[in-house]
Amino acid sequence: MSQSSQSAQAAKASEANVEEQLRVLREDLKGLSDAVSALATHSTAALKDGVRQTAYETADRARNAANQARDQAEEAHQKVNSVIEANPTTSVLAAFGVGLLLGMWSRR
Template sequence: MAKSAERAVEDLARDLTALREDVAHLSEAMGELVKHQTQAAGLRVSDAVEDAKEKIASTAADAQKRVRAASGELEAGIEHHPWTAVLIAFGVGVSFGMISRLRR
């Protein structure tokens, strides 16, 4: 009976050692999985940031083109109708002057 108890204790010790090894392997596997998932998420975020940069740059370039075109049209309009431009500028100046007096 003592031998069977010793054998049971040895079996239990072996099982515990195997269990510790399995837990260690599982822990390593989980660490690798988390590492790979983190890298994949980082790549997705990096790609999204690059896409956003490209869209912003494209939008900024389009806006710049539109501003240049509008500026050119405005200059052409002023060249063709200089007195109208002077009267508009005078009206805007008078309006700002009146508004600034009302706020005092």
């Protein structure tokens, strides 16, 4: 009887040991899950910040390019106006000739 009693106690001790190991394993898995979740949250936030920064930089570059194009167009407009004001007769004849050529070209 003492052997069966010792076997039963050993089995209970072994069962308790397994249960303790399972409890520790569950805690470790929960900690790992929390760490992965925190890392994913941090990575997502960093990615969002990167995308946002890139979008701001791209918008700034587009705005600068648009401003530069507008400035160039205004400068070209001023040059054309000054040439027309300096030579009105030549400008009217040139416009008439270009219109005539475009009209003849469009009929073909």
